[in-house]
Amino acid sequence: MNIFVARLNFKTRHEDLEAAFAKFGQVTSAKIVKDRDTGRSKGFGFVEMASDEEANKAIVALNETELDGRQIVVKPANPKTSADGGQA
DNA sequence: ACTGAGCGC
Numbered sequence: 570m571n572i573f574v575a576r577l578n579f580k581t582r583h584e585d586l587e588a589a590f591a592k593f594g595q596v597t598s599a600k601i602v603k604d605r606d607t608g609r610s611k612g613f614g615f616v617e618m619a620s621d622e623e624a625n626k627a628i629v630a631l632n633e634t635e636l637d638g639r640q641i642v643v644k645p646a647n648p649k650t651s652a653d654g655g656q657a
Numbered sequence: 658a659c660t661g662a663g664c665g666c
Binding site: 648 | 659
């Protein structure tokens, strides 16, 4: 289950997401999206969990909650499929 | 160093 997390604190790290979601289930992967050129946090990230149901309740549990001193938005992530071509 | 809606190389 891929999870999209937005409105993160700019100093929040990937391990912070992993720790936050790991409290509700097993986190398979967690990543903070940073700027490719400067390396600064874009303020959002992605979390992948092994259990879909735990990920789902983790979303409703961590959505609009405070993380690292900032309220975050947690939603199911969209597929990375592009209109040009990618995943079929 | 800063900013604050939104989807990752």
